[in-house]
Amino acid sequence: MTQTRRTKSREKILAAGERLFLEHAYLGTSMDAVTEAAGVSKQTVYAHFASKEALFLSVVAHMVGSSTDMHSDMVKTPSPDTPLPEYLRAYARENLRIAMTPRLMQIRRLVIGELPRFPELAESLWTHGPAASIAMLTEALVLYQASGEAKAGDPARLAAQFNWLVMGGPTSEAMLLGDAALPSLEEQERHADECTQIFLAAIATRD
Known part of the structure; x- marks a missing residue:
């Protein structure tokens, strides 16, 4: 994955995470939901963020x-x-x-x-x-x-x-x-x- 693609993937994940965390809070948001909303693979999500906690902190x-x-x-x-x-x-x-x-x-x-x-x-x-x-x-x-x-x-x-x-x-x-x-x-x-x-x-x- 090129650096540009990696950056775009991260931005998509952060944007999806922001929307879902704001709508459903921490407990109501799953990594599967973020993956679907971001339009990327689960492997890509975990390549950027090791856990839901890490994603939440970053968002x-x-x-x-x-x-x-x-x-x-x-x-x-x-x-x-x-x-x-x-x-x-x-x-x-x-x-x-x-x-x-x-x-x-x-x-x-x-x-x-x-x-x-x-x-x-x-x-x-x-x-x-x-x-x-x-x-x-x-x-x-x-x-x-x-x-x-x-x-x-x-x-x-x-x-x-x-x-x-x-x-x-x-x-x-x-x-x-x-x-x-x-x-x-x-x-x-x-x-x-x-x-x-x-x-x-x-x-x-x-x-």
Whole structure:
């Protein structure tokens, strides 16, 4: 099997595994079902993944990784000439836009449901999701405190407070109430802007 064919086979298996694990969870998915859905032989599946556990771990890692890449591309450290209100508004809007999707909510539910069996997946989702966002915002607040635009204080604590001010409500509603509770883009932007104004009232040194 050439490297190109091997890569394509792996992608087919991961795609089939993602769909089936999201629909039926870990216990409800079999390697036979993945084999059929991927349109490859069972020998090919086991050549890539030695067990269902290995496939599940790879599928979730792949899904988390793609979301992390999108986050890194969208939410960056501010340039020196970006005003604090503009950066916070962009941070809030982009985080909501990335997180408030059916796919990412499905990942969260799947990982939480399998927490006792695969605690490392929850840790990975936390590390590459909320923790990465908060770390990036912490770095930004350090810069804004140094420039005098933001009041002094623990930047990591402030970053966590703003992150959850923005993400807490919408995430909880979508996790518990399903896709119907996902806010529209207009609702996301309004919520992000309101949270930004609340946070600025607490930390900004100027109007």
